[in-house]
Amino acid sequence: MTSSWLTLPQCSVRTKILAVFLALSLITLLVTGYVALFTIGSLAETAESGSFRQGLQAVDMATVALQQSAEQYLLQAAGDQAAIAGTLFNDTETELDLLTVQAATLQGNPPVLPVIRSFGRNTPPADPRDATVFLFSPGSTVTTDSEEFRKSAGMDDLLKGMYDADEDLVSVFLATDSGILRSYPWENTDAENYDPRTRAWFTGAKGTNGVYWSKPYVDSFGHGLVVTSSKAVATPYGTWVIGSDVRVGVITSEFLNTTLGGRGYAVLMDNSGDIISRPQLAAGDHRWDQPFPQDNVFKSSDPALVAAGKNMTEGRTGVERVQFNGVDTFVAYAPVPSQNWSVAVCLPVSEVTAPIDRTRDGITASGRETEEWIAEQSDRVMLLFSLLSFLLLLIVIVLSVALSKAITRPVDTLRQATQAIGKGDLANRVELRTGDEFEELADSFNRMAGDLRHTIDDLQRTTAEKERYASEMEIAREIQQTFLPETIPDIPGFEIAATTIPAMEIGGDLYDFIPQKDGSMGLVIGDVSGKGVSAALYMALCRTQIHTCGAGSGEPAEAIDPANRLIYDEGRSNMFITVFYAVLDPRKMMLSYVNAGHNPPLLIRGDLPVAQMLEGKGIALGVIDDTRAKTSMLPLHHGDLIVLYTDGVTEAFNERDEYYGEERMTAVITKNRSRPAREIGEALLEDIRLFAGSAPQSDDITFILIKVR
Template sequence: MKMSKLFKKMLLIIIALFALIAVTTSSLSVWELHNHLTREYKSKGKAISESIARSSVEMILYRDASTVQAIVDQFIEISGVSYVFVVDAEGEFISHTFVPQIPEDVLKIVKEEKEETEIMHVDISEIGKIIDIASPILAGVVGHVHVGMDKEIINAHIRTAVIKQLSLMFAVFLLAVTIAYLFGNMISRPLNRLTEHAKELVTHDFSTPEDMRADIKLLPEKSKNELGELAESFLYMEDSLKKYIKELTETTAVKEKAESELTIARQIQMEILPKIFPPFPHRHELNIFATIEPAREVGGDFYDFFFMDDDIFCFVIGDVSGKGVPAALFMAVTKTLIKAASTKGLTPDEIMNRVNDDLSQNNDSAMFVTIFFGTLDLKTGEMLYVNCGHNLPLFIRQGKKAKYMRRSQGVIVGAMENVEFKLEKMFIKPGDTVFMYTDGVTEAMNETNDFFSDERLLEDMNTMLDETIEEKVHGLMEKIKIFSNEAPQSDDITMLALQYKGP
């Protein structure tokens, strides 16, 4: 089983703690032991030294050196005693235990007179660190006894004790780690389970089956602590999320349904516009081309063209106010009414009057439409038209630059009944072109909310004078797209171009 991160952290803390404890207690032990043993060694050495001093008085005075040596030799066997020696009052050696000779450092100690037992810490190069205990024999008149206690033995004792202590501590440490490991697992297992579950939630799209979370559900009851609370919060969050996601899914479904209906409406709307070009291949008197680039939202642009009789050709472009289904319906109605009203012998103003009256009646939603409607006599080139509040079309005389057509007074259609539409009349020559469009063209916006503008339209058109009407329409559409770049298209873009080719 992989070591949990929690346990790793805990382990680090335990190690740090134990290291701290080991260092402090060991230091204390070393200090204590050192003091204690040194004290012991001093008192041991003192006892030996003084006992030799007391018992050797007569021997030194009456007996030979070997007797003293025999006494001294007995003490050298005692553990911790590194050397024993006896010097007379003049500092001459009577007996000693050094092999192979008396170290120089010892000769230095001897030179000092002592009146009572003295303890010195000396470092003898041949032997090591020593506690030298010197006792005077008969107040120093007879001589002195020196006993050297080996400090290395003290250090060895300390080492042993510290090793034992550290071993014990290590055993406790292992026990503590084991307990911490088990305890850590007890805590981290449910936590890991929660983590796993959280990951599962995502992969299962928050639709985990109930049995998969059975163990999680038991957690709050099993652990009456922060862990339980965490599990409980987690379950609550999960439930809330699930509920929310369910609602969201339903809402989205409804929305999607609505959107798909709108799309269908849009398609129907677009389908009622003539899309086949050239629409009248057998009529060589004219060229006509149109396109509509619908915005995402349903708009109300439309165009249409048809023959009123053999010679009179009707063409119309319009833009219904507002957006959405009402606009689409209004556009469909308008287009249908225009076609129905265009009976032989009527002029465009009369036709618009009828359409306007029909639309205005019962127009509770107060919608309206701008329309440019015209008729062209293909025999004579006489063009009659009304501009009902619509954008001014461009007129391109063959071989000349494009220009906006004359502004004429015209009101919007559908707003009120019995309005007058002013009929305009002009003659166009073979090769002349009338270019109609909706405000989707001039009001196309780029990312910095600038309009494409009337000026740019005119300018761009003038760069394409020699091209066919189809190329002109496509070229403009291209330019608008370049201008808009990534900016979203907010309105339908509709263009209708008509070129008279002569009778």
């Protein structure tokens, strides 16, 4: 630990003592010189004109007053612009509320025939202002004859009405979960793979109880950079989302057009610090299917600008002075009413202080002649004190050398003792009788040497204990591996792969294969509550009981119920195990199974793969003494893929504490379903590792893959 109010360069103690005395002498000389120079300065100040000093004071007062006035003006401007922006949001949200009410009303009535017609994107109408365009998303099964399509046509006149009522809108549209998009006015787009269900305005509206405002993005219809307001409405066919687009340039020019005489500008920011609108914000070369980079105030290197952004995201009103793009700038901000966004009005400080700076320069120039005269007098005084300082330095050097020799003798003794300790001589002791702090330091050194010797002995014993524990845990891991099957059974017409990776040296997951008398094969996967040695021992107990009971019965329920009673009677703890036990009959192409509180296995079947979780849920083994398991039956087909897994797969997390989840597991299995079972398992493990990154494994990972050829 280093704590010192004075840090000297690395050198000998004698040199440091000499440096200290020299420093003290120089400080004395500097103080004396300062007094003399102050006296000369007073005489010079008398010679200066009173108007010079008063002029500078007036300039300073005017600067403060002008800055205060500018801040008040900017605050007023920010509040006005926030109110204008709030009006835009309120009007748009009110219009969307009316459209969603009408959309909900349409659901209980027969389809309405609109006044305007609807055309596909490749069928241009005579007048685009008298028609809507409709698109079907890739993979959508809806057609123009579908009831939902005809019901959605009843919104065409209302979309046109909202567009005509608000001249700032680029387009008004409706999108559905089934893949329908209706937009007014009619426009063509080259985005053949456009799917509105994947856009942020669609997903955001579905996850928001109200109107959702998107961040700026590039529009697929060629409108450039736009912001979308959208709102979801529930229908018998799924969710409909009604939205409207506004160009970012319109927001900037019509609602944030505060230029302050061409010297300032306004910025609109959302509650995460992203810039929604500012001058020169445009789509550029970005495509509609590329993410648009967001300007964020929290990425600034200026702490004052970041602090202002924090205040804006918290809905505060105020004025800050920040460095923006290397320019000292006033930033006044105010929250947008009814919206968790904020408006900032920016003005360079130089635009406010320029007249005062010119006046200050003129007054400063008039005093330069007086300053030159003061400089001449100061030079004479400095020459006199330099000669005096030289004489004092000679005296200090002589005294410092003598004193340093007396002080550094104990230091040399301590240094020699330290070198001996460093070479391993822990019995070395220091004998000093100076009667001062050096003697106390020597006593502390001697105690430290003794304590160090005891500490090293303790460390050696602790290291030996740790090595013994590590060796025992390695043996336990090897023993536990013997509980698992040595080989994967070869079943005609099926591929099977199995893997278990414990989170610690030993784990609580298990899998097993139990041959049946009729040629069937029992498949077991389980997860013991808890981790470590206790979970591993309990796993060994459970594996033995399940294997014994399963080998004597081809019916899963008849094996699980007695196994539960044995585990409950012999467990003698509050632990339990979740188990999925299945019997695979290759002759009947049938899988019979019992789920005792375990994760439902994943089934993927069909040429167009359909993923589903196997039904059936029971209580974990070892919780109660009497269970009534129910066997479920699953007919198997060629190409089926079944994944038995523990929660260590789906609950693996990454550095951001996000879970891997069933959806990601399903996607990886589906993508690789045509590969051999062993390679599918390897692909799943690799995807889990990529997802987790540097995050430690929190739970045992175990799975069995069964593929029907």
